[in-house]
Structures are given as C-alpha cells and as structure tokens.
Amino acid sequence: MKHEKHAKMTRPQLGTFGRTELAILGTPCGNIKKLAYSLTAALHDSYRIAYVDADHKGEETPEHVPALAAGATLVFTDKISFQRFDSVLPLNDFQQKRFFNDYDLILVNGNHFGAKTQIVVVDPAKSLEKKLDRLTNIGLVILKDTDAIPDYLQNQILASVPVLQYEDTEKIIDWVRQYGQAQIPPLYGLVLTGGKSTRMGRDKSQLDYHGKPQREHVYELLTPFCEEIYLSVNAAQALELGGSSFQLVEDSFLGLGPLGGILSAFRQQPDAAWLVVACDLPLLTEKSLKTLVEGRNPSKTATAFYDGDHRFPEPLVSIWEPRAYPTMLQFLAMGYSCPRKVLINSEIELLESPDTREFMNVNDPVAKAALENQPK
Template sequence: MAEPVLRGLVLAGGRSERMQTDKGALQYHGLDQRQHTAALLGEFCPDVRVSVRPEQAADLPAGLTPLPDTFLGLGPLGGLLSAFQADPNAAWLVLACDLPFLTRTTLEFLVTNRQSARAATALRSPVDDFPEPLVTIWEPRSYGQLLRFLSMGYSCPRKALINSDIALLPAPVSAELRNVNTPEERAQAERELMG
C-alpha cells in the first residue's frame, strides 16, 4: 500500500492570551512564525496550510494558504479535525507556530522515522515523557479515532495520542520542543536565538 501523502499544517488559530499578542505574528527568524513554520514544513510537504480561526484568514501574510477552522472552540484539535475534513486521505504533519527553536533536523528525524501504519508518529515531550501532539504526523486512520474521542467529550489531542496505537520517538534535541507562550519566555527566546 502506498503511504498517504504528507501535508503540512501550521497551528496558528490560538488566541495567544498569555502572550497578549498573536504568537503567529511574532518574528524570531526574520519572518513571522506562521511564515517560518510554513517554510519548515514546505521542505517535507507538497502542500502547507495555516490553521486559523475564520476571522484570522484575511490577515495571513501573502503566500500562505489559510485553512479556517470548521470545528470551532476546540483549540488545536479543531485545527487538526478541520484539516482532516479538508483532506481525509492525507497524513498531516502538524506544527504549532510557537516553537521558535524547532529546526529542520528535528522535522527530518520525524519524517524519516514516520510509521504510516500507526495512527500517528509523535515525539516524546521532554517535560513529561508524553507524546507532543503539536509536533506530530497524524495519519488518515487517526481521523475517525479523533472524532470518536471528541464524541466522548475529549478535546485534548495528547489524550488521543496516549490512547492510540502510535509510534513515540525520542526528540533528537529536546530543547527544540520548547514552546514560547508568555512575554517573559519570548524575551528569553529572543536572547537565546540572537546569541
């Protein structure tokens, strides 16, 4: 059986309440994080979409393809389900837009070690050893499972990964999975990335 095509999904539909400004619009690498993350994904995926709330779609920088949420109010799960609704036969390589330390090397490791027969291929979080759902390849077979979890009242993608048949890989460089959510974390990240 042929491996499902791998599409890219930048998760940028959050409200960024702790950051107090849109995390996707922040710049750490000369581009805003939506553009930077889409460019990373573009090295591995023929098609990259940016998951946004419907009212954010018009504000995306030129060259990015919005994928407005059709499952509203579910956070990252809503973006993922909306992607599967757009193409249920694709696998989706999902990246949150608030991972400024993530590099091509880590993505290449994830894609190279993809196990398409499983529901997903995820990296182990350095914080708690659980799967990191926002740096994961979700295979087409996970779509039905995610809908089933949602029907039971679970909207946490991590819970879905923990309770599914997945490949869980050690992160090559665990520091790359650090997300930046507050102004203090942003200032620290900027110092580190410029240093």
Template sequence: MDKQHQKHAKLTRPSLGEFNRNELAILGTNCAAIRHLVNQLIQGLSEKYAIAYVDADHKASQVNEEAALANGATLEFVDKITYRSLNYAQEFNAFQNRQLFNQQDLVLVNGNHFKAQSQIVVIDPAKPLDKKLDKLTDVKLVVFTEGITELPECFNSLPHLADVPILTFDNVAGIADFISKYMINRRPSLMGLVLAGGKSERMQTDKGSINYHGKSQRQHVYELLSKHCEQAYISYADESAVHQQEGLPFILDTFTGLGPYSGLLSAFQTNPNAAWITLACDLPYLSAETIAYLIDHRNPSKIATAFMDSENRFPEPLITIWELRAYPVLLQFLSQGYSCPRKVLINSDVELLQVPNVRDLQNVNHPEEREAAMQYLHKGQ
C-alpha cells in the same frame, strides 16, 4: 429555472470502499483456494502491514448455549488471552464496516461473498466469471490457475483489462510483491498545518507574529513545512485572525472552541484523503533537521507519528504526523467529550520517537522565555 435545493452540506468525503481505503476482493476460484492464498499472503505481508480478511461461513453456525449471544445478548466480548473475540448478533452495513476496519492497512475480501472497491481476479475454469463481470469494477491483477494461458472470451467486453498485470496462482511471492507495490502507491500525501494560535494570555501577544528568525514565527514554520509537504496551510480560528499581508494559504476552523483540536479536525474536513503534519508556533527552537527526522520515521500503519515530550513523559501532540485513520478517531474522542490531542495519542496505537535534540521541543509561553529564546537564536546567527 429554480436553483436546485441542497439538503445537505457539501463535504469532501474520504475515498473509502466497503470496508477500508485499501481493499482487494479475490474472486474467480473456490473459497478454499481463496482462503489458502490469503493465508499465504498474510504470512508474507503481516510484518509490514496490518491486514484483515473478510469471509463468510457456508452454513449457519450454532452458538454455544453457554454463550451470551445464545441467551439474548447482541454483543459478546471475550478476552482469549492471545487474542480478543468480538461477536455481534446484528448485521453490519458499509458505515459500520469502515469504523470496524479503520485500524487496518489492507483488507482482503473473499469476492465470492462480498464486494470491494478493487479486485484480484483468478481465472479458474471450475469457477467461471462470465455471469459476474459486473463485480469487476476496478481489477488490479489477474491470476491464472494451472494450465491457463489467456483470458476467457467473456473478458473481451472489459477492454481495460489489457493493461492489467498477470501472474500465476502458484506465484505467491509475486502476488505479495504486487500488493506491496500497490500499498506503496496508495500511501497518502502529506499536508502541513501551522497552528497559528492567537493572542496568548501568558505571552500577552500573538505567538505567531513574534520574530525569532527574521520573519513572523508563523511564516517561518510555514516555510519549514513547505519543504516537506505537498501543500502547507496556516490554521486560523476565524477570518478576523488572518494576516492577509503575508499571503499564506490558510484554513479557517469549522470546528470551533476546541483549540488546536479545532484546527486539526478542520484540516481533515478540508482534505480527509491526506495525512497532516501539525506544527505549533510556540516552538522557536524547532529545527529543520528535527522535522525531517519525524517525516523520515513516519509510520503510516499507526494513527500518528509523534515525539515524546522534552521530559520523556507523554507524546508531544503539536509536532505530529496524523494519518488518515486519525480523523474518525479524533471525532470518536470528541463524541465522548474529549478534545485533547495528547489524550488521543496516549490512548491510541501511535509511533513514538525520541527527539534528536530535546531543546527543539521547548515551549515558549512567557515573555521572559521569549527573550531567552531570542538571545539564544540570535547568538547562533
């Protein structure tokens, strides 16, 4: 039997829904009740999470005749001072939706009109679900309206609902608390990436192989990261750069010729469902305490968490936690001709920290700087 022809590369795909990684459709009651509940939930959760709501109008709206859309435009952007209005004429599919909602922590969806990968089911006799059971693919919570004490018989065909928690519709605080715990449980794991670099023209040798701490700087940084990550890797440009004798797990660049950007994109391509903390090999003063500080102050609601550089002018890109949502943003910058991680940080929504010890961010790029670093570090041993 001939081996089946593979038309497309086998890529690891991020775990996405119709709109976002974290989305909950609310269905089983009327649209006004759903919107009222959603607004209450947003009020209670918006200080902690960036939340979007997806709904549909029940009738076609007339576009103001002065609006650009009424005169043939396909997109109209209006700065309304306190918020921005972006109106499209074209329809969206899941691919466009995911790009549009990438910045959101959570998307709540009116399940009467749209589907989502997970659901909150409301049991309301006025809006029975017996003909919509196919929409209940991953129910996370059941909500009883007033007077309801048990699931309707039609739910007997969904045995997995027996383990789903139940709350009442008027218990908004309880529903909000459930969603908070749901979000905490979905916080992505953290992987580590040591940017091994390579032979530096200024240093005149491989920075990752320099011995500042009784071992190669590559292995030293790997060990620092491994204490805080689910798994750490060395980032190499290609097979010829690998130091096999060290026995450290590695990721080879699949994006080439982009410097550290190559390593970061290649890491996300390997695992797009984890956040990545990157550490460069030219920071010999970097301490375990500073790495712990960065991780303790991680903000998953941002594109990234980074320190301001030693001069407090720009974000330091090579000791940074890059969240899941950074992957499409990095690709977007690349598509516009930019491969500078710092430019991404400067022009994105990031969490910026002051480093506890400025010396930790001091780059070592020249032989004389290397000798000074060795003298300083050995003096402290």
C-alpha cells in the same frame, strides 16, 4: 439557487470495508483462502492485515454462544491470545468502516463481498460471467489452470493490468506489496496559527524570531517534507490572509484549541496525513522534522516524539495519519479535546527527539523575554 439539504463535505476515499482493500474473486473459495493466507503470511510484518470472508458451512448459530442464547445481543470474550466479539446485530456499512479503520490492508473474499479494487482469478472451475458488476477496478489478473482470458472478460480488463499465473506466489505477493506502498497517504503540512494568543497579548504567529513572521518561518521549515502546506487559521486570520499565497484551513471545529485545527484540516483533506507543527516553537529546526518524517510509520495512528520530560508524546510536532480522523472524533464524542490524550490512548510510533529543547513553547511575554535573553 438550488437548495442543499446537507453541508458539502469532502468524503474520504473509502471502499466497502476500508481505505485499502482487495477483493479476490473468480475461483472457488478454498483457493481464495489459500491465496489470502499466503499473502497475509508474507506481508504481516509490513502491514496490519484484516481478512473478510463468509461462513460457508453456517454451522454456528447464536445458540452455540450461551450468552447470545440467553438473550444478549453482543458478547466480548478475551481469549487471552486474541479477543472475540459475537454479535447478533449485523454491522452496517458505516460501522464496518469504523471497525476496519486501523488496518492497512483488507483482503476480501470477493465471491461474497465487494471491494474497491479487485484481484480477478480466471479459473475454468468458476465463471465470473454473472458477476461482472463487481469488476469496477481490476488491479491484477491471475490465471489458474488456463492461459487465456475468456471473451466476456476482455472488455473489463485494461491493457495496463498485469497478468500472473496462480503458481507465481512471489510475484503476486510483490504486486500486493507495491499496491500497499502506493496507498500510503501523501504528507501535508499544517502550521497551527489559529489560537487566541490570550497569554501573549498579540498574535504569536506574527512574532519575529528569524527575520520573518513565525508562521512564515515554520511554513518554510515544512517545505522540504510536505507535498502541500496549509496555515491553520481562525476566521479573523482567514480574512487577513485571504488574498495571500498561503493555502488556508479555516477553523470549522470551534473552541477546541489545537484539536479543532487538526480536525478542520482532516475535514478539508481527509485522505492526507498531516505533519502538524505549532507556530509557538521558535527553537524547532529542520533536523527534528527530518527525524520525524524519516521515522514516520503510516501503519500507526500517528508518529510523534517523546516530550521534554520523556513521559508523554508531543502532539504539536507530530504526523497524524488519516485513520486518526475518526479516532479524534470518537474521543471528542466522549468529551475529550486534548490531542495528547488521543496519542496516549492510541497505537502510535514514538521517537526520540534529537533535542527536546526545540519543543519549548513561547506563549507569553515572560517566556519570550527569557528566550531573547538567552546567550546566542
């Protein structure tokens, strides 16, 4: 048996800087900036956009920032209308990805940096012949001051790749908009069943409120809204359900409660958004889930309802986007394991619930008896 030095893990599909990035290359940098700024102006209401470029003049040096000149390696300046970091230390690949985690679309000057997908500008003023190694996934070709694709590029461009003119700004914007829409993560469902049920004294996921075990009921509630659905289970439940038709996410972050279940799901499928529902909400209905899914904002860390007191977000009927994964790990590294704490301190979409009574947790015999004694 071949020895494995490191645990096998599913890595998120990230590029040089982040999840959804487009490198524009093949024309002088001034044209790239002009195009990038036009795209940003047209799309910033729909996407949170970052722009990556190099300083072409190189006029600023650390001596221009007094604190850096004095020996500091990082300076944060609150400029009131925006914030600025100046760092002597370069960002490595891993730090870059964390920095750009919260952006929906990253536009990159491809003359200087690579990216996962490329917009190639064919411009007689700047040949790409020596940069063919950067053309790994061409999504769009733009012709500037020419009507022909040079021979050296013919084999690099698939027949299905659209070709537009540089002056066709609206068509270019529309292509980028559609590209961004296509990158919205699929929605998977996660039924949290892996708790110890210490207060209830028995497995809450197997209680019957609707003529079947609660985990099956919640699974069926999620079915109209999710491409795939998983049960979040502990090790004992994984053994019990190993031969069933359910897809399982076994806890791999132990002792963390609901946060551990959500992190385990991201560890297994890091490129999906997760609609998370706890199994101990017997009053939850399809109406609330429909409201949540229709109100989903993929540009935010998560989409959640206000809780029953209308004070805080409700973490256990919520949608967590892939960008939440590194954010949760960062909170965990700082000693916080509460998913509500993550929501409170992140940029999220908060919705009004059709009926907050549906968030009533039934997690002990007294609450169960009170629910069963309610008038039908």
